[in-house]
Amino acid sequence: MPKKIQVTFIALCTVMTLAACADRPEAAAPPATSSAAPAASAAPQPEQTAAPAMTTGVEIDWEDIDSPLWEEDMRGPLEAALHAIVDKDAKALNGALSPDAAGIFEYMLENDYKFEEIDDVHAEAGRVLVPVGSELALNGETPREVEVTFYFEQDGAGIWRIVSID
Structure with a gap:
């Protein structure tokens, strides 16, 4: 049953x-x-x-950075990298990076960025991390707030180099 x-x-x-x-x-x-x-x-x-339009650019007040870890020698490579990303210039971006990092971050040139401010600069594992408050617009999407972090190390000659971007 x-x-x-x-x-x-x-x-x-x-x-x-x-x-x-x-x-x-x-x-x-x-x-x-x-x-x-x-x-x-x-x-x-x-x-x-259509996604709302976003004005791309670098609008950082460099005089407003207040961190004991920030060194003025970091500004050159960082500013060059930010403008290269906004201008979608692979050669300029790779020139602003450490030779070991050249070519790795060209994917960033596919999107639109508006870099607005330097956030809390801090140290981690022997590197100085410089977070940049930004707006990111992926193809066809609404812009959103993101933080892009640039990792700095000093080379053997004491020159600050961007070794990674996250």
């Missing part, structure tokens, strides 16, 4: 599953609209088709 109950239960579950997965023409049909409805309501709204 228990075997018959199991078979019946399995059959019932199978029928319910198939019924749930079956095409239902009334659910697939588009809703009926009144002929009195204006045709303009079917047109997509502008905010649905």
Whole structure:
């Protein structure tokens, strides 16, 4: 007797599953609209088709950086890297980076950035990390706030180099 109950239960579950997965023409049909409805309501709204425009650029107040870890010698490579990213200039970007990092961060040139401020400069694992508050606009998306961190190390000659970007 228990075997018959199991078979019946399995059959019932199978029928319910198939019924749930079956095409239902009334659910697939588009809703009926009144002929009195204006045709303009079917047109997509502008905010649905295009992301808001973002002004790219470097708007950092270099005099406003207040950190004992910040050294003025870091400004040259950082400013060059930021402008290269905004200008989508691979040669200038690679020139601003440590030779070991050249070519690795060219993917950043595919997006639009607005670099706005230097955040809390701090040290980590022998490097000085310089976070830059930014806006990022990926292709076709609404701009969003991000923080792009530039990792600095001094080379053997004591020159500050950007060794990584995160």
